[in-house]
Amino acid sequence: MRALGELLESRENDDAPAVYVGDTMVSRAELRTSADALGVLLRQAGVRPGQAVAAMLPNSAATVAALFGVWSADAAYMPVNPRLTDAEVARLSQAARPVLVVTDEAGAGRFPGLPTVVATDDGWRTPTRTVSETHAYDPGVALIQSTSGTTGRPKSVLLRHDTVLDLLEPVLRNLLGSRKTPTEGAPRKAPMPNLIPTSLSLWAGIYNVLFAFLVGAPVVLIDRFEPEGFAQTVKRFGIRSTVLPPAAMVMLCDAPRVTSLEPLRIVRSISAPLSPLQARRFRDRFGVTVLNCYGQTEIGGEIVGWNAADARAFGESKLGAVGRANPGVQVRVADDTGKALAADAQGEVQVRTPSLSSGYADGSQLHDRMTDDGWFRTGDIGHLDADGFLWIDGRLSDMINRGGLKVFPAEVEEVLRLNPAVAECAVVGVADDRLGEVPWAFVVLHPGADATDTDTELDALCREHVAPYKVPVRFTRLDALPRNDIGKVLSPRLVALAEAAAPR
Incomplete structure (x- = not known):
């Protein structure tokens, strides 16, 4: 079985940067050492393969080390946003049943009854007691990721190592406009740092860390998004392409002191639908090409998106579309009976991907969202045009x-x-x-x-x-x-x- 932890195992260029946070740089060797040390502590504390380990940390190098450290112990990583209330933390814990928590001094005590590993400036503090909880998931589960909770209470989705890898690689091929994987062909120059402007408690943040490590790029972390700080970071690291949620693009457009995002050339919109009006407004203000994309937590990542070639060929005429299906992904729009609809007809977006999540932490499965002929019902309403571009018109639950x-x-x-x-x-x-x-x-x-x-x-x-x-x-x-x-x-x-x- 392929594992996401392998993305950090390569010992080539051990001195190369892995994580930038402010003025601090952590090398790949330093990150691996920290991750391995945490993995040892977790096993010593009694964490067994498949058990959930919660992590409540701000955006930092320790958070990335915790991600890979949990995987080195063959456990499932459960990110928890530090901004959640105690009641929300308790609900997530009840659903996912973590056996231990990794946190900082501010988070210690927010998981009553659980052994705690505290991140310090010098490494990891040994937990004061061992694990007593026996609950475990399938060892193939890599992440227990909470949904966004925009239409109801968040649900904890079980994402497998192979599911995420099966979707990461086609995204890269689509962006490169090639069928080649990053390891094929002639050696490439050192990749540009991957700027991550979202919390690492969110799937969008973790996903882009994994994407960076897949191509051998370091990550630049921002703890809280702020327009002027973002613009300064883009300039400092020479960022030519990055990801942004639509709300962040609106904030940048509304920031009077942000007049340039040089040398930024491409922004990929993530996490929520981006309106054509806001896409055009951002492009016109900063001269930056906006590429949409589409995915869901239950799917495991991005399955539809734009690349630069599509933007050059169709950009203005398809402004607002989320893109075309990535390699290995099938998309259709169907009516209430499951019948596929013709081009431009509006219905539910349904997909076939290499793999899906393993269901939810509460034991419920995705079977009720599968059609009899094997298509996953996304719950989104949209239409496909004659060129294969997908347009999202809304959510069934929002209708x-x-x-x-x-x-x-x-x-x-x-x-x-x-x-x-x-x-x-x-x-x-x-x-x-x-x-x-x-x-x-x-x-x-x-x-x-x-x-x-x-x-x-x-x-x-x-x-x-x-x-x-x-x-x-x-x-x-x-x-x-x-x-x-x-x-x-x-x-x-x-x-x-x-x-x-x-x-x-």
Whole structure:
């Protein structure tokens, strides 16, 4: 069985940088030494193959060492965001049943009853007691990764070593525009550092660490995204391509002191749908090509995306599409019966990939999301065009059923963004006694924007561009939309706000 830990095992260029954090550089040899030391401690503490080890750490070299250290003990890595509340940490622990936690001084004590390994400036502190929990997963499970929790409580997905590797390699081939793997062909020059602007508690962060190590590149970690600091880091390390969530691109466009992202040339949008308006706005402001992509935690990684060749050939005409299927991946759009639809017809996006996750930590499987003929139901609504580009139109769970008529929030949000006063917006479905559900819009205005007649203007704008039943019944202004760490809007919080404000 192939294992992700092998990405750190190569002893070529041991002195080469592996991780940059601020002014600190950690070499590959130093990182491996730290990871191996943690693995020894875990085994000595009684961690057995397949058992879950939680890690609650900020973005640091120790976090990357913890990832590979857990794998060196043949355990499953369970990242936990330090920003979660104690109640949220308890729910994740109850679902995934970690046997030990790796954390820093700030996190010690947040997992009552579990043995704890504390990361220090000098290495790892020996746990004070051994493991007593006996629960274990299949040893092939590499990660227990929490979903984003944007439409409900997060679920813990079991990702296998071979699943992630099976999807990482086709992504690389797609980006290179070649069928060759990184080890084939003539020797290449040292790869550019991989700048990671997201938390390493998130799948997007871990995924991009693994992608960097697959090509032999060092990673540059940012603990918290901040526009000016990001721009300075891009310039310092000569970053020509990177990944960004849509919310980060909006923040950069709105930052008056960020006037250049040189030498950046390509940004790959990750973690959430990027609207065509925001893609065009980012490109026009910074002269940077934006490449979309698509995947889900349950799938194990990216399965659809753009490469530079597609951007040159189709860029403007396909702005807003998430790309074409990566090598080895099949994508179709199907109706409610599972019948594949013709080009440009809207339905549920279904995929076939080399492998899928092993289900969820609570024991539930993916069988209920598989069709009888072997396709995985993503829960996303979209369409495929004649050139094979996939367009995501919304989520089945987000769809608003207004008296039997379908309303997709993304379509209405794109119209609302046409108003120059609107900085960001979100549309959610709110329960209605007569119609079942109605759309309700939450809007954040740009600083200094005139809000006097904004609601009337937004209503008129919607009526100009969409059918009357898609027009929101209310426009509520907020100072900011509630988001998670990768910028996805937390819809349940908006629904709760709407329900609290609705007339009784």
